[in-house]
Amino acid sequence: MTDPRLRNYTRLNLLSTGSAVLIALLLMAGYHWYREREDLLKNLTMQARLLGANATAAIVFEDGRTANEIIATVDASPTIMEATVYRADGSLMARFQRTQTTPALADQAPPLGHLFSSTDLRLAVPVQLEGRTVGRIALRASLDDLYGQLRRLFGGMLLILTVSAVLGTYVSRKMRLQMATTENEIERMALYDRVTGLANRHAFELGLSQTLQRHARDGGGSALLFIDVDDFKKVNDLFGHQIGDEVLKAVGERLGKTLRAADIVARIGGDEFAAILTNTVARADAAHVAENLVQFGAEPFETGDLPAHIGFSIGICMIPHDGANLEDALRNADLAMYQAKKMGKNTYQFFSQNLGTKVRRGLDIEAGLRLALQHDELYVVYQPQRSVRNGRIEGLEALVRWRHPERGMISPLEFIPVAEEAGLIEDVGRIVLDHVCRDIVELRGSGHVVPPVAVNVSVRQIARGNIGEDIRAALQKYRLKPEVLKIEVTESVFLDHLDAHARTLDELAAAGIEIAIDDFGTGYSSFAYLRHLPVSILKIDMRFVRDLPDDTEALALVNGIIGMGHAIGLSVIAEGVESAIQAECLREAGCDLLQGYHIGLPVRKQEMMMLLEPN
Ligand code: C2E
Ligand code: CA
Ligand code: CA
Numbered sequence: 117m118t119d120p121r122l123r124n125y126t127r128l129n130l131l132s133t134g135s136a137v138l139i140a141l142l143l144m145a146g147y148h149w150y151r152e153r154e155d156l157l158k159n160l161t162m163q164a165r166l167l168g169a170n171a172t173a174a175i176v177f178e179d180g181r182t183a184n185e186i187i188a189t190v191d192a193s194p195t196i197m198e199a200t201v202y203r204a205d206g207s208l209m210a211r212f213q214r215t216q217t218t219p220a221l222a223d224q225a226p227p228l229g230h231l232f233s234s235t236d237l238r239l240a241v242p243v244q245l246e247g248r249t250v251g252r253i254a255l256r257a258s259l260d261d262l263y264g265q266l267r268r269l270f271g272g273m274l275l276i277l278t279v280s281a282v283l284g285t286y287v288s289r290k291m292r293l294q295m296a297t298t299e300n301e302i303e304r305m306a307l308y309d310r311v312t313g314l315a316n317r318h319a320f321e322l323g324l325s326q327t328l329q330r331h332a333r334d335g336g337g338s339a340l341l342f343i344d345v346d347d348f349k350k351v352n353d354l355f356g357h358q359i360g361d362e363v364l365k366a367v368g369e370r371l372g373k374t375l376r377a378a379d380i381v382a383r384i385g386g387d388e389f390a391a392i393l394t395n396t397v398a399r400a401d402a403a404h405v406a407e408n409l410v411q412f413g414a415e416p417f418e419t420g421d422l423p424a425h426i427g428f429s430i431g432i433c434m435i436p437h438d439g440a441n442l443e444d445a446l447r448n449a450d451l452a453m454y455q456a457k458k459m460g461k462n463t464y465q466f467f468s469q470n471l472g473t474k475v476r477r478g479l480d481i482e483a484g485l486r487l488a489l490q491h492d493e494l495y496v497v498y499q500p501q502r503s504v505r506n507g508r509i510e511g512l513e514a515l516v517r518w519r520h521p522e523r524g525m526i527s528p529l530e531f532i533p534v535a536e537e538a539g540l541i542e543d544v545g546r547i548v549l550d551h552v553c554r555d556i557v558e559l560r561g562s563g564h565v566v567p568p569v570a571v572n573v574s575v576r577q578i579a580r581g582n583i584g585e586d587i588r589a590a591l592q593k594y595r596l597k598p599e600v601l602k603i604e605v606t607e608s609v610f611l612d613h614l615d616a617h618a619r620t621l622d623e624l625a626a627a628g629i630e631i632a633i634d635d636f637g638t639g640y641s642s643f644a645y646l647r648h649l650p651v652s653i654l655k656i657d658m659r660f661v662r663d664l665p666d667d668t669e670a671l672a673l674v675n676g677i678i679g680m681g682h683a684i685g686l687s688v689i690a691e692g693v694e695s696a697i698q699a700e701c702l703r704e705a706g707c708d709l710l711q712g713y714h715i716g717l718p719v720r721k722q723e724m725m726m727l728l729e730p731n
Pocket of ligand 3: 634635655657658691
């Protein structure tokens, strides 16, 4: 697609060049014509003088025969058509005529001088003898020759001009064609993905806006799918980029095969694909396609040496219902895809208004949390853990609190997962450690016995491996011994990345910090391997405590945990104890420590002073 402006410009350029050449040509031809005419006149004058000189005697002596012979010598000059000799009185004496037509030179002598007409040149010169005019010679030369020359010259030049014009047009057309191809190529590259040959993000967004416009005009709807390749980074790291590209290409082919021809498929990012299932209004239909894709994605991709295992996490946004404009549709499909990834990959998720609110709130919380870290809005409360045996407070659990300047209290259940996602959990952890250690020092300073304080540590903190260093730093800063702290980790710490996590926990235990398994009973940990972990406390999840004492299953479970825990030398604590009956039930089961609203609410340091025993 050449720009018409460019085409016009080229045409104009050609035209001006052409007329310039033509003017130059005309000037040259004019000059040439003038020169040739002058030459002819000079030649003819010379010939006429020569004839006059030769014919003087014949004129003077009235020798008509000789005059005719002399004048006939012009036969050798083909341009001369006629030649005449006149006597002094102007009457004709001899005549040469090349062709037998009516003579053009009159019988009466013409005036001296020359005359150009369009077809010939006429010339009359005097014949003189010793200063006296004795007669007159007239010649008539045809201009045909001159015209011929001019024609040839003009023709030649015209030929050159034509050839160069044709050549120029050809070249410029070739150039235009070349330019158009390049432009097409650029356009193609701007719309297509190099690796897969699918539409690229730009083209996809164009297609999506058109689809949205169509639905706004004609009604109906489509399904927008965001497809993220799970573990693509692993494929790239393991097999290299070339294989990575091949896998992407294969993914594109699989997508193409699974979808209908009318659907739009594109690669919109490194390992992100997208599709529009056009005119798909029923969620069930979209779900069906997504299911097929998930299944398709789970099949290994052949990569030459080894099969590459990937998977698809798919987010679905029904348009226009869940996204009536481009930004909303794209963002919501993206949110649904992230949700699918969170759900454990190789699955699909629909966008819902609920999810949108959740994610927006998550983003709000993340932004707020960053400020909270700077402005010191976080603080710590302590909940007592009372000994069943002697009723004394033998432990505290530190629980972080956040009072948002506008929104008020925000639960750690809400902001801790956000902090984990946003990579802020280590900062939160350090703040909690610092508060806890400072509070321990102050409580001691005010003459209280402070039992070990349990700090919650998230799996992410263990995974990052800095927790040991953070604890050491906090203890050192406040000159405290490791025994003042305990940590609580959930069972999931032991489920994945066991080796790396176990090393961190071993380190902490070796440093003298007790480790408790939080929310015990909800995961899959077996007593068989608990024995090998550096864990000394089991914390029964409050879900089981809540159902005591009526739920026999919960009772059996609690009894089992306490019995088995004791059997392998662990102490057991129950959390979420809300009533005296629950407390009694746990006492009978042999539980060591109790924690919960019935035992004591989480309170700030100042209130804790009232509860702790004096030194
Ligand atoms: P968790 O470790 O299971 O903490 C116990 C939660 O139960 C606390 O909620 C506590 O206030 C609440 N609770 C205490 N007694 C009772 C009771 O009798 N009944 C009921 N229903 N609940 C009770 P909180 O403070 O909202 O903390 C929620 C979760 O947030 C904690 O669960 C813990 O996983 C996490 N968390 C709290 N502080 C921190 C922290 O400093 N770091 C990390 N990583 N996580 C923390
Ligand atoms: Ca806890
Ligand atoms: Ca817990």
